[in-house]
Amino acid sequence: MIRLLALFFARQILANEITDPTDENPVLVGPEAPEEETNPLTEEIFSSWALFIVLLLVVSALWSSYYLQQRRVKSIHETVLSIFYGMFVGLILRVTPGHYIQDAVKFNSGYFFNFLLPPIILNSGYELHQANFFRNIGSILTFAIPGTFISAIVLGVILFIWTKLGLDGIDVSLVDALSVGATLSATDPVTILSIFNSYKVDPKLYTIIFGESLLNDAICIVMFETCQKFHGQAVSVSSVLKGIGLFLMTFTVSLLIGVVVGVFIALVLKHSLIRRYPQIETCLVLLFAYESYFFSNGCHMSGIVSLLFCGITMKHYAYFNMSRRTQIATKYIFQLLAQLSENFIFIYLGLSLFTEVELVFRPMLIIVTTISICISRWCAVFPLSRLINWTTRAKHKGGSSAINYTQDEIPPNYQMMIFWAGLRGAVGVALAMGLQGEAKSSLLATVLVVVVLTVILFGGTTAGMLETLNIRVGVIDEQESDDEFDIEAPKPMQLNQIIPGATTPVYSIYSDAAGSRSRTGSQQSFYNNEDEDAADAPPDMNDDEMTSDLDDIPPMANQAQSSKINLQSMSFNNLLSMDDHAKWFTHFDEQVLKPVLLDNLTENNNSKDKIED
Numbered sequence: 367m368i369r370l371l372a373l374f375f376a377r378q379i380l381a382n383e384i385t386d387p388t389d390e391n392p393v394l395v396g397p398e399a400p401e402e403e404t405n406p407l408t409e410e411i412f413s414s415w416a417l418f419i420v421l422l423l424v425v426s427a428l429w430s431s432y433y434l435q436q437r438r439v440k441s442i443h444e445t446v447l448s449i450f451y452g453m454f455v456g457l458i459l460r461v462t463p464g465h466y467i468q469d470a471v472k473f474n475s476g477y478f479f480n481f482l483l484p485p486i487i488l489n490s491g492y493e494l495h496q497a498n499f500f501r502n503i504g505s506i507l508t509f510a511i512p513g514t515f516i517s518a519i520v521l522g523v524i525l526f527i528w529t530k531l532g533l534d535g536i537d538v539s540l541v542d543a544l545s546v547g548a549t550l551s552a553t554d555p556v557t558i559l560s561i562f563n564s565y566k567v568d569p570k571l572y573t574i575i576f577g578e579s580l581l582n583d584a585i586c587i588v589m590f591e592t593c594q595k596f597h598g599q600a601v602s603v604s605s606v607l608k609g610i611g612l613f614l615m616t617f618t619v620s621l622l623i624g625v626v627v628g629v630f631i632a633l634v635l636k637h638s639l640i641r642r643y644p645q646i647e648t649c650l651v652l653l654f655a656y657e658s659y660f661f662s663n664g665c666h667m668s669g670i671v672s673l674l675f676c677g678i679t680m681k682h683y684a685y686f687n688m689s690r691r692t693q694i695a696t697k698y699i700f701q702l703l704a705q706l707s708e709n710f711i712f713i714y715l716g717l718s719l720f721t722e723v724e725l726v727f728r729p730m731l732i733i734v735t736t737i738s739i740c741i742s743r744w745c746a747v748f749p750l751s752r753l754i755n756w757t758t759r760a761k762h763k764g765g766s767s768a769i770n771y772t773q774d775e776i777p778p779n780y781q782m783m784i785f786w787a788g789l790r791g792a793v794g795v796a797l798a799m800g801l802q803g804e805a806k807s808s809l810l811a812t813v814l815v816v817v818v819l820t821v822i823l824f825g826g827t828t829a830g831m832l833e834t835l836n837i838r839v840g841v842i843d844e845q846e847s848d849d850e851f852d853i854e855a856p857k858p859m860q861l862n863q864i865i866p867g868a869t870t871p872v873y874s875i876y877s878d879a880a881g882s883r884s885r886t887g888s889q890q891s892f893y894n895n896e897d898e899d900a901a902d903a904p905p906d907m908n909d910d911e912m913t914s915d916l917d918d919i920p921p922m923a924n925q926a927q928s929s930k931i932n933l934q935s936m937s938f939n940n941l942l943s944m945d946d947h948a949k950w951f952t953h954f955d956e957q958v959l960k961p962v963l964l965d966n967l968t969e970n971n972n973s974k975d976k977i978e979d
Contacts, residue, residue, distance in 0.1 A: 424706065471714075475799035489700040502570060525538065541597055541599065548589040550794050558575070580674065586793065624678075634654075659673040722811075726808045755774045
């Protein structure tokens with residue numbers, strides 16, 4: 367008992383020595399020291415101010431986009447302005463006292479991957495111009511898969527050698543260097559594609575750059591996650607082979623998840639009457655698509671790959687089972703979410719340059735990395751372009767026309783423009799947040815600065831490069847509208863309209879969809895057959911106050927729409943049939959998949975007969 371009392375008083379005396387009761391600010395040590403507490407009301411006020419600042423920047427970026435388009439200024443894009451707006455506000459927040467708002471507007475990789483990136487990927491897959499994409503699928507896959515591997519390896523090896531020289535005082539393992547190479551191999555040419563869309567650049571070049579960036583992000587994410595699994599391990603032949611196996615497995619399983627979810631959506635829409643309730647139908651389509659992303663991530667797969675191919679599958683099958691209202695609603699909801707996400711991302715990039723207090727800027731490392739990006743991009747573009755040209759000549763060498771194998775598939779000026787389009791984006795910054803090791807602060811700062819520099823330098827000089835390289839521009843845009851409510855649209859040009867001086871009808875392979883990743887809502891779209899759509903639209907689309915419940919049911923695509931759908935399908939299939947390797951899939955798609963998944967196949971076939979007659 368006496369021992370217990372002695373121990374109790376000893377602890378009290380020790381506690382009094384550590385915290386003096388007369389001290390107004392006692393300092394507690396050990397695990398009992400409480401963390402800094404903030405008033406919930408104060409925290410809510412600062413959060414409101416942070417959201418107000420970010421939304422104000424988004425409004426400023428969108429208004430700048432409107433002003434630039436009204437003034438027909440094509441050489442400057444809103445993404446560049448968004449970064450400068452973010453940098454200016456971030457600098458102000460950095461020099462002002464307090465840290466609550468500054469902490470609230472920091473770049474958060476969780477927000478990026480869960481809220482900002484999925485709408486962009488979904489819209490890109492859903493609005494993908496499939497005819498263009500599959501026409502150039504060989505070039506796209508060559509740049510997206512081997513090109514990304516070459517870029518990541520070259521960049522990673524250069525950074526590894528530089529850090530081993532010890533000039534910057536940091537030590538980076540080969541695995542971490544390859545991880546940085548993967549983060550900085552994710553191209554995001556939003557600015558360049560937007561300027562391409564404004565100038566109506568040759569659609570072939572547009573599609574190659576767009577398709578590469580579409581698949582490139584997913585591949586870089588899988589590469590980065592694969593490298594991080596080997597963090598702290600020695601690099602060996604077995605680990606390299608294991609990493610390649612993990613990459614292939616992750617990519618394949620993720621692709622299958624996306625396709626299965628897309629097919630499931632098509633079957634649900636076909637075998638239910640959910641089209642009678644277009645609001646519920648639209649919500650379910652959006653939520654099902656997002657489920658593929660989170661389910662894939664939860665299975666340690668790539669949600670980006672799943673969501674991308676879910677969007678492509680939905681547009682190819684489920685779209686034709688939707689009611690007319692859901693077709694229009696999904697298109698513009700996806701575009702709206704994608705555009706807001708893009709503006710948020712570029713504003714966050716500018717803010718992060720000054721709001722990230724843990725960054726360690728190393729000028730020499732930044733310069734070496736910037737030069738290394740150019741070297742790795744050169745290694746990924748020019749040798750592969752020559753390989754594509756050689757393969758094309760060899761394939762057509764036995765043809766009857768000599769021009770088939772004397773013309774380059776990708777001419778030199780296109781190669782240079784593809785090289786110039788290799789600016790980096792926010793995917794690299796978000797991936798860099800997941801880097802491990804003591805050099806994380808320096809590497810994160812380097813990635814952030816390099817991303818901002820490439821967007822400003824390469825994106826800001828795109829218009830001049832188009833003129834310097836003599837890239838074909840001014841391609842006439844002929845896009846069919848699926849919206850009866852377009853306002854102030856130019857007079858539509860019919861499908862068989864002949865351009866003065868031309869001997870054949872002009873068919874543009876641009877589409878509003880093709881520009882979905884770069885700009886969707888802020889770019890003016892040109893639509894066709896608007897009057898035909900309005901004339902053939904069902905009665906309930908023109909009068910929302912019909913008393914009959916049956917008449918108020920949003921219909922499936924009507925006969926005129928089926929004609930247009932089938933025309934697009936025939937064009938897509940003809941393009942695929944040009945490639946012998948795709949004939950089997952075309953036949954399988956027409957004979958097996960579409961009869962099972964599409965609900966209006968009979969109407970499409972009837973419309974096809976009428977078109978042929």
